[in-house]
Amino acid sequence: MSMNGSDRSAADRFRDEFLRWKRGSVTRRHFLGVTGLGFAAAMLGGTSRLSGRASAGDLGRRVSLATWPNYHDPASFEAFTAATGVEVEVKAYGSNEDMYAAIRSGAYACDLCVATNYAIPNYVARGLLEEIDIGRVRNFNPSSVDGRFAAAGTVAGRTYALPKNWGATGMAVNTGRVGNPVARWKDFFELAQTEASGRTVVHDYQLTTVGTALVALGYPFSSVDPQELAKAEELLIRVKPHLYAIDSDYQAAMRSEDAWLSMCWSNDGAQLHRDLPEIEYVIGADGGELWCDFYAIPTSAPHKAAGYALLDFLLDPAVAVREHIANGAPTTDSRVLALLPEEVTSNRIIYPEAAALKPLEFGAAVTMFDPGRNDVMERFRSA
Numbered sequence: 001m002s003m004n005g006s007d008r009s010a011a012d013r014f015r016d017e018f019l020r021w022k023r024g025s026v027t028r029r030h031f032l033g034v035t036g037l038g039f040a041a042a043m044l045g046g047t048s049r050l051s052g053r054a055s056a057g058d059l060g061r062r063v064s065l066a067t068w069p070n071y072h073d074p075a076s077f078e079a080f081t082a083a084t085g086v087e088v089e090v091k092a093y094g095s096n097e098d099m100y101a102a103i104r105s106g107a108y109a110c111d112l113c114v115a116t117n118y119a120i121p122n123y124v125a126r127g128l129l130e131e132i133d134i135g136r137v138r139n140f141n142p143s144s145v146d147g148r149f150a151a152a153g154t155v156a157g158r159t160y161a162l163p164k165n166w167g168a169t170g171m172a173v174n175t176g177r178v179g180n181p182v183a184r185w186k187d188f189f190e191l192a193q194t195e196a197s198g199r200t201v202v203h204d205y206q207l208t209t210v211g212t213a214l215v216a217l218g219y220p221f222s223s224v225d226p227q228e229l230a231k232a233e234e235l236l237i238r239v240k241p242h243l244y245a246i247d248s249d250y251q252a253a254m255r256s257e258d259a260w261l262s263m264c265w266s267n268d269g270a271q272l273h274r275d276l277p278e279i280e281y282v283i284g285a286d287g288g289e290l291w292c293d294f295y296a297i298p299t300s301a302p303h304k305a306a307g308y309a310l311l312d313f314l315l316d317p318a319v320a321v322r323e324h325i326a327n328g329a330p331t332t333d334s335r336v337l338a339l340l341p342e343e344v345t346s347n348r349i350i351y352p353e354a355a356a357l358k359p360l361e362f363g364a365a366v367t368m369f370d371p372g373r374n375d376v377m378e379r380f381r382s383a
Helices: 005-023 028-034 074-084 096-105 117-125 147-153 185-192 206-216 226-242 251-256 266-275 304-314 317-327 334-339 371-382
Strands: 062-067 087-092 112-116 162-174 200-202 243-246 261-265 279-282 288-296 360-362
Touching: 062 096, 062 304, 074 087, 074 304, 074 317, 096 112, 096 117, 112 117, 112 304, 117 147, 117 288, 147 162, 147 288, 162 206, 162 266, 162 317, 185 200, 185 206, 185 226, 185 261, 200 226, 206 226, 206 261, 206 288, 206 371, 226 243, 226 371, 251 266, 261 266, 266 279, 266 317, 304 317, 317 334
Parallel strands: 062 087, 062 112, 200 243, 200 261, 288 360
Antiparallel strands: 112 288, 162 261, 162 279, 162 288
């Protein structure tokens, strides 16, 4: 999608309509209609925007997507179904480990999955992902993707996954309920045992829960050092009686005020703060996770043509704009960034200052199956 004069005018119109919608001047239906996002045929051009190797009639009746909670706009799937006749089945997972286990065992036969950067090498090493046929993904433009995020999708020179969104793992805090400041993971674990006792949620996810406990103690997020893990386990066991829940789908608890403090992915932080401004999102000044999620097609996918069609559809910049606005996770695609309203691109939850990201690190592939980290998480869950 080139950004010529007519495209720039379309982007300007999009921004204008978005701001009108946010002010309540127009309905969501009107917004989706006039911006070309409430459509099916306009997105796919009938079936012409589908891969040249497949028409809608070749795709079957269903496509299955494995992904994360609160990560998509249902209207995107409605538009895909309207254009192709293919129903989209969505299953949300709480961790990469759970999704990986379901795909490897065959417990969930999905056609497209959303995997995080550190998981890609582990999938590939076990032959679980198909090498992407770029010719079947016409909406992917490698020159528009930020290289620091695209790299994890390529293993040994072969592309197995295409970037979706990136973000950080931080903290959501209800400032109307928690008076003490939260700036570091050390603060998070201290407040969980004091002012936010009984009102704190940690992820049901080894990477972030063990990782942030490590950071709170001054260790690297991706450490697999046995002595450092033992200290992280002591902290987690100590905080366990004070928790409201161990749950990766924590928005409902934060919205109802059953929880006041939670580990939080930045896209969830953007959604919560948008709807409840008293809920602030904080990136730990002492470190934590920088992540990028990728679309990938499992080798076991039962409907690969439909998986490719859905992948191509979701990578269309106009669709990705809607997904971005719905989920609050920053884009890896400069074409999408150019279409976004300034209200979104200036939001420091979604696009933090570079200094805030500097202490963060991408999760290392070794952490996914490290027995020491996994044992710590299992003992913490069962304590």
